[in-house]
Amino acid sequence: MGKKRLLKLASLCLAIAATACGGTSGQPNGNVATGSQKLAQIQNQGQIVCGVSGELPGFSFVDATGRYAGLDVDICRAIAAAIFDDPDAVEFRNLNAKERFTAVKSGEVDILSRNTTWTLSRDTGAVGLEFAPVVFYDGQGIMVRQNSGITTLAGLKDKAICTQTGTTNEQNIADRMASLGINYQVVVFEDINVAYATYLQGRCQAVTSDRSQLVSRRSRFPNPEQHLILEETISKEPLAPAVGPGDPNWSDVVNWIIYTTIYAEELGITSENVEEMVNSSNPEITRFLGTEGNLGQELGLTNDFALRVIRHVGNYGEIYNRNLGPETPLNLERGLNRLSTQGGLMYSPPFR
Numbered sequence: 353m354g355k356k357r358l359l360k361l362a363s364l365c366l367a368i369a370a371t372a373c374g375g376t377s378g379q380p381n382g383n384v385a386t387g388s389q390k391l392a393q394i395q396n397q398g399q400i401v402c403g404v405s406g407e408l409p410g411f412s413f414v415d416a417t418g419r420y421a422g423l424d425v426d427i428c429r430a431i432a433a434a435i436f437d438d439p440d441a442v443e444f445r446n447l448n449a450k451e452r453f454t455a456v457k458s459g460e461v462d463i464l465s466r467n468t469t470w471t472l473s474r475d476t477g478a479v480g481l482e483f484a485p486v487v488f489y490d491g492q493g494i495m496v497r498q499n500s501g502i503t504t505l506a507g508l509k510d511k512a513i514c515t516q517t518g519t520t521n522e523q524n525i526a527d528r529m530a531s532l533g534i535n536y537q538v539v540v541f542e543d544i545n546v547a548y549a550t551y552l553q554g555r556c557q558a559v560t561s562d563r564s565q566l567v568s569r570r571s572r573f574p575n576p577e578q579h580l581i582l583e584e585t586i587s588k589e590p591l592a593p594a595v596g597p598g599d600p601n602w603s604d605v606v607n608w609i610i611y612t613t614i615y616a617e618e619l620g621i622t623s624e625n626v627e628e629m630v631n632s633s634n635p636e637i638t639r640f641l642g643t644e645g646n647l648g649q650e651l652g653l654t655n656d657f658a659l660r661v662i663r664h665v666g667n668y669g670e671i672y673n674r675n676l677g678p679e680t681p682l683n684l685e686r687g688l689n690r691l692s693t694q695g696g697l698m699y700s701p702p703f704r
Contacts, residue, residue: 387601387652388599388601388602388605388652389599389602390462390595390596390599390601390602391435391601391602391605391652393462394435394462395435395436398436398441399432399436399441399442399443400428400431400432400435400441400442400443400462400463401442401443401445401460401461401462401463402425402428402431402442402443402444402445402461402462402463402464402465403445403447403452403455403456403460403461403463403464403465403466404420404422404424404425404428404444404445404446404447404465404466405424405446405447405448405466405467406420406444406446406447407446407544407545408422408424408467408565408568408569409422409568409571409572409681409682410422410423410564410567410568410675410676410680410682410684411423411424411425411467411488411564411565411568411675412424412425412444412465412466412467420444421675422675423487423488423671423672423675423676424465424466424467424487424593425444425465426665426666426671426674426675427465427487427593427610427671428442428444428463428465429442429664429665430609430610430612430613430661430664430665430671431463431605431606431609433660433661433663433664433665434605434609434612434653434657434658434660434661435605435653435657437654437660437664438664439664439665445460445461447461447464447466448518448542448543448544449516449517449518449519449542449544450517450518450542452464452466452468453474453479453481456481456594456595456596457479457480457481457596457597459596462595463593463594463595463606464481464593464594464595465593467488467490467562467564467565467591468591468592468593468594469490469519469520469562469589469590469591469592470483470486470590470591470592470594471520474594480597481594481595481596481597482594482595482596482597482600482603483592483593483594484592484593484594484595484603484606484607484610485592485607485610485611485614486590486591486592486697487591487592487593487610488564488590488591488689489588489589489590489591489687489688489689489696489697490562490563490564490589490590490591491562491563491585491586491587491588491589492520492521492524492525492560492561492562492563492585492586492587492589493560493561493562493563493566493581493582493584493585493586494508494513494525494558494559494560494566494581494582494584494586495551495558495559495560495566495570495579495580495581495582496508496557496558496579496580496582497557497578497579497580498577498578498579498580499578500557500580502557502558502582503582504582504584505528505529505532505534505582505584505586506532506534508529508534508536508557508558509534509535509536510535510536510537511536511537511556511557511558512536512537512538512539512555512556512557512558513525513536513537513538513539513556513557513558513559513560514539514540514541514547514548514550514551514555514556514558514559514560515538515539515540515541515547515559515560515561516540516541516542516543516544516547516561517540517541517542518542519561520587520589521560521561521562522538522540524560524586524587525538525560525586526538528586528587539555539556544561547559548569552573560586562589562591563581563585564591564676564682564684566581567581567682567684568682571681571682593606593610601651601652604651605651605652605653608651608703609657609661611700611701611703612640612657612658612661612662612700612703613661613662613665613666613667613668613671614667614668614691614698614699614700615640615658615700615703616640616658616661616662616666616667616668617667617668617669617670617691617698618691618693618700619636619637619640621637621640621641621662621667622662622666622667622669622670623662623663623664623665623666623667623670626641626659626662626663627663629641630643630659636703636704639703639704640658640703641656641658641659641662642654642655642656642657642658642659643656647703647704658703668698669691672686672689
């Protein structure tokens with residue numbers, strides 16, 4: 353067989369393979385143009401499996417109605433809304449800090465949305481997860497009893513500090529105390545519930561974790577007003593969802609769904625006005641909501657995936673206020689989690 357004929361045959365085989373991979377057959381929500389095996393698997397199973405804490409009010413917990421709620425939960429619901437047009441097409445699985453990375457790498461969960469700090473070693477090396485955009489900028493704090501007289505880190509000299517193993521908190525407190533030359537005793541627990549229980553029993557004079565977690569946990573104490581979170585923040589804790597390695601197209605899907613919530617807030621699109629915005633004459637909005645162009649198809653989703661997300665879950669500001677804002681028991685200032693146009697760090701790349 354001649355060389356030219358061989359080349360033509362090879363080209364034909366590649367074209368047939370590409371067509372087979374990009375076909376719509378069997379896909380309930382459109383063309384998996386990206387070739388994402390994970391997205392195809394999720395579409396076939398009819399739901400997304402999301403790993404969460406399940407014990408942290410404001411981020412992920414079971415509310416009084418028996419329903420999962422929180423910012424981390426809403427991220428998973430946004431992904432389900434984009435894929436299935438159904439925010440409830442999610443199975444939540446509670447994971448502790450020690451087991452969370454194994455669960456996502458083994459495929460037990462499709463995404464980890466569990467107040468997890470994005471670090472170099474977790475992004476590479478033995479852990480090697482693929483992190484999505486940051487959904488909450490946080491920092492580590494320390495909580496003590498109001499009547500302890502402790503107001504600074506120096507007041508913790510020779511004191512016992514409770515924390516959870518398998519987190520960044522243990523190393524952060526060690527680094528800061530070493531830099532200040534302060535001796536202390538760290539008491540670590542695999543179960544975060546035991547760490548806080550030990551602190552409440554008085555066996556630790558302080559407990560340390562992300563500031564948002566301290567506020568969340570304090571809200572469930574018998575007498576929350578008796579506990580003080582020190583003003584000093586001892587670390588940067590960018591909290592972000594993560595997926596397993598090996599499927600960059602699935603990472604793209606997750607990334608752009610999260611950016612959807614941020615971009616919608618930048619454009620002033622909310623769950624209340626999104627149906628009206630579909631009729632906008634603004635090309636930036638029509639492209640974003642899928643009435644023009646094929647941005648969704650490029651991800652392997654329907655072109656109206658952003659519309660689905662905003663209709664069912666809302667924009668980032670709505671998600672934040674619903675779970676952490678001034679009308680919630682936590683009442684957390686948005687701070688760094690404001691849009692970049694308002695002095696924060698939240699910012700989406702263009703949808704074009």
